Amino acid sequence: MINNFVEYRGLIERKLTEFLAEESYRSKSLNNTFTYSLYNPINYVMSGGGKRIRPILVLLACEAFGGKAQDAINAAIAVEILHNFTLVHDDIMDNASTRRGKETVHQKWDVNSAILVGDELIGLSYRSLILSNTSRIASVVKVFTDGVIEVCEGQAMDKEFETRDEVSIYDYIIMIRKKTAELLKTSAVIGAIIGGSSDEEVKKISVYAENVGLAFQIQDDLLDIIANENEFGKKIGGDIVERKKSYLYTKALELLQGSKKNEFIKCYSSNVTNGENVSKIINVYNELCVIETARNEIKRLTAVANKSLDCIKDNHFRLKLEQFSDMLLNRNY
Amino acid sequence: MINNFVEYRGLIERKLTEFLAEESYRSKSLNNTFTYSLYNPINYVMSGGGKRIRPILVLLACEAFGGKAQDAINAAIAVEILHNFTLVHDDIMDNASTRRGKETVHQKWDVNSAILVGDELIGLSYRSLILSNTSRIASVVKVFTDGVIEVCEGQAMDKEFETRDEVSIYDYIIMIRKKTAELLKTSAVIGAIIGGSSDEEVKKISVYAENVGLAFQIQDDLLDIIANENEFGKKIGGDIVERKKSYLYTKALELLQGSKKNEFIKCYSSNVTNGENVSKIINVYNELCVIETARNEIKRLTAVANKSLDCIKDNHFRLKLEQFSDMLLNRNY
Numbered sequence: 001m002i003n004n005f006v007e008y009r010g011l012i013e014r015k016l017t018e019f020l021a022e023e024s025y026r027s028k029s030l031n032n033t034f035t036y037s038l039y040n041p042i043n044y045v046m047s048g049g050g051k052r053i054r055p056i057l058v059l060l061a062c063e064a065f066g067g068k069a070q071d072a073i074n075a076a077i078a079v080e081i082l083h084n085f086t087l088v089h090d091d092i093m094d095n096a097s098t099r100r101g102k103e104t105v106h107q108k109w110d111v112n113s114a115i116l117v118g119d120e121l122i123g124l125s126y127r128s129l130i131l132s133n134t135s136r137i138a139s140v141v142k143v144f145t146d147g148v149i150e151v152c153e154g155q156a157m158d159k160e161f162e163t164r165d166e167v168s169i170y171d172y173i174i175m176i177r178k179k180t181a182e183l184l185k186t187s188a189v190i191g192a193i194i195g196g197s198s199d200e201e202v203k204k205i206s207v208y209a210e211n212v213g214l215a216f217q218i219q220d221d222l223l224d225i226i227a228n229e230n231e232f233g234k235k236i237g238g239d240i241v242e243r244k245k246s247y248l249y250t251k252a253l254e255l256l257q258g259s260k261k262n263e264f265i266k267c268y269s270s271n272v273t274n275g276e277n278v279s280k281i282i283n284v285y286n287e288l289c290v291i292e293t294a295r296n297e298i299k300r301l302t303a304v305a306n307k308s309l310d311c312i313k314d315n316h317f318r319l320k321l322e323q324f325s326d327m328l329l330n331r332n333y
Numbered sequence: 334m335i336n337n338f339v340e341y342r343g344l345i346e347r348k349l350t351e352f353l354a355e356e357s358y359r360s361k362s363l364n365n366t367f368t369y370s371l372y373n374p375i376n377y378v379m380s381g382g383g384k385r386i387r388p389i390l391v392l393l394a395c396e397a398f399g400g401k402a403q404d405a406i407n408a409a410i411a412v413e414i415l416h417n418f419t420l421v422h423d424d425i426m427d428n429a430s431t432r433r434g435k436e437t438v439h440q441k442w443d444v445n446s447a448i449l450v451g452d453e454l455i456g457l458s459y460r461s462l463i464l465s466n467t468s469r470i471a472s473v474v475k476v477f478t479d480g481v482i483e484v485c486e487g488q489a490m491d492k493e494f495e496t497r498d499e500v501s502i503y504d505y506i507i508m509i510r511k512k513t514a515e516l517l518k519t520s521a522v523i524g525a526i527i528g529g530s531s532d533e534e535v536k537k538i539s540v541y542a543e544n545v546g547l548a549f550q551i552q553d554d555l556l557d558i559i560a561n562e563n564e565f566g567k568k569i570g571g572d573i574v575e576r577k578k579s580y581l582y583t584k585a586l587e588l589l590q591g592s593k594k595n596e597f598i599k600c601y602s603s604n605v606t607n608g609e610n611v612s613k614i615i616n617v618y619n620e621l622c623v624i625e626t627a628r629n630e631i632k633r634l635t636a637v638a639n640k641s642l643d644c645i646k647d648n649h650f651r652l653k654l655e656q657f658s659d660m661l662l663n664r665n666y
Contacts (some may be wrong), residue, residue, distance in 0.1 A: 027486060035486045035489045035490060035493070036493070037489050037492065037493050038485070038486060038489045085452075089448055089449070089452060092444075092445070092448060093445040093448065093449070111425075111444070112425070112426040112492060115422055115425060115426065115448055115451075116422070116426070116485055116488060116489055116492070118448075118452070119418075119422060119451070119452075119455070119481075119485045120482065120485040120486070120489075122452070122455050122481065123478060123481035123482035123485055124482065126459070126474070126478040126481065127478050127479075127482060130471065130474055130475055130478065137470075137471050137474075138463065138470050138471070141459070141463055141470075141474055142463055145456060145459040145460050145463065146460075148452075148455065148456035148459065149453065149456035149457065149460060152371070152449055152452045152453040152456055153360060153368045153371060153453070155449060156368045156370050156371045156449055156453075157368060159370065159445060159449070160368070160369070160370050
């Protein structure tokens with residue numbers, strides 16, 4: 001049975017709304033016309049839905065080690081705000097016109113606004129983070145900062161890969177570890193620290209979150225091909241058009257040889273972004289069964305993740321974390 | 334006599350070089366080709382000179398309240414890294430092709446790289462900050478975060494003003510307080526906290542740094558008109574071309590009336606970026622003596638700043654802080 005974590009989402013939405021309302025009010029307090037160019041898009045992007053996966057993980061990890069969700073709620077929304085910074089800036093770089101079925105910030109406003117909105121979101125994320133009720137704030141800030149740096153480097157690698165044809169699965173895993181898994185790790189570790197975990201327990205929950213994160217990104221790569229466009233909120237085959245080096249691409253490359261490989265590379269790296277080329281690529285994926293391989297890899301990683309939960313004595317919360325990884329594994333958008 | 338703070342600059346350059354070398358090495362450690370798109374421009378921009386004013390202020394404030402420069406050096410370079418983030422992103426937004434006489438990051442690489450370089454610099458700035466040797470790290474992180482947020486909002490206001498004709502001196506001061514003075518305040522306050530200051534002393538040094546910051550920005554606005562292009566590293570009249578609402582513009586607007594005012598607004602807001610229009614604007618500034626008014630305002634603010642140093646018992650460091658504000662007041666670039 002899949003838990004949708006409705007109660008956590010409610011807590012997160014309420015706190016996010018409250019925090020942003022306070023900040024919007026503050027930014028207006030000197031003169032009503034000021035910084036509308038920041039707070040209109042910030043409120044737009046932060047209220048744009050999203051699965052709130054990372055803040056849920058913060059709260060779950062906190063509770064799993066004996067803390068109260070309330071003590072970690074500021075850190076939880078900090079991670080969500082930080083995640084939204086990455087979306088706003090990544091969408092500029094990826095030339096994405098929609099996100100979650102709505103116009104992206106740089107599309108609805110302009111690139112300059114979107115740059116500044118992302119920057120401000122980083123600042124706001126730290127502001128919320130340091131409101132956390134914990135005696136271990138220095139550790140929390142350090143882990144969060146590591147997350148910021150890794151996620152930027154992951155995005156840099158992702159962009160670098162777009163101009164490279166040969167990207168190995170090994171390179172790909174390093175990239176998604178930074179770009180995606182790191183922020184889930186950050187979420188779990190911060191929650192665990194606030195919850196009162198030991199160093200040993202932090203290591204275990206890291207392994208859990210990192211593997212969930214890797215599975216999550218491979219699932220995302222998969223959804224680029226197999227998702228329902230309306231549910232997914234993005235165009236199908238977008239990764240192919242953007243020449244993203246996805247799990248499917250790097251896996252296909254590993255399996256192909258000789259002229260077939262060259263043809264595949266040529267087709268993927270061509271500037272033609274029409275439907276025909278996208279279909280050709282998807283056909284290769286089907287022939288090589290890489291979609292099935294991706295599904296199996298997601299299952300394997302999720303099993304590794306769940307196994308590292310054995311350190312959690314509380315059955316109730318261990319089960320919840322298992323349900324959390326199952327939810328990510330079985331999502332369609 | 335102007336103190337150039339050579340010994341402080343030496344300390345700052347050494348620490349910056351060491352910190353960035355470590356981070357560049359770390360980013361390469363998995364594979365030599367990774368994240369070159371980040372660290373090449375980061376090393377380029379951070380070694381691009383700059384006056385290192387903010388980190389000098391961190392060190393001075395720390396020592397003024399009894400601390401050792403060595404305890405504040407990580408915070409000092411954190412502020413410098415943060416400042417460089419603002420330059421990289423502002424240069425994109427302002428379409429600036431040169432900075433300190435060198436190509437800007439988005440010009441030499443591209444906009445996407447420059448966005449990501451700025452983001453990574455924020456992360457790196459926090460990483461350096463939390464290495465500070467202080468028991469008051471939570472306060473330090475809070476002040477720093479306030480700085481990040483204010484500086485983004487200041488930039489947002491600055492951009493908003495570009496599309497507005499009527500900007501009052503009052504609006505202008507709010508904007509430069511956020512965009513420029515805040516980060517100098519952040520520098521001084523963080524230094525003071527690490528140095529062991531009381532709350533009362535923090536307030537005093539805030540007043541000092543904020544007024545120095547306001548004077549500094551007005552001087553910057555002035556240099557846009559009166560500087561030597563080679564020394565300044567930017568094109569003369571750049572603010573006019575960009576329709577920046579500078580001290581000179583807002584002051585002129587305050588003094589003009591009727592058709593002369595309308596004509597001035599029209600000339601300033603026109604899309605023509607030729608030399609003739611720039612000369613016309615400068616002529617109005619000369620007629621209205623706003624350049625002289627700006628000079629007097631800088632002197633007044635500097636006097637206010639220096640007066641609030643009376644809380645510093647140590648004559649040696651009080652004098653150094655006075656020399657610091659004098660240095661900024663008398664600079665030509």
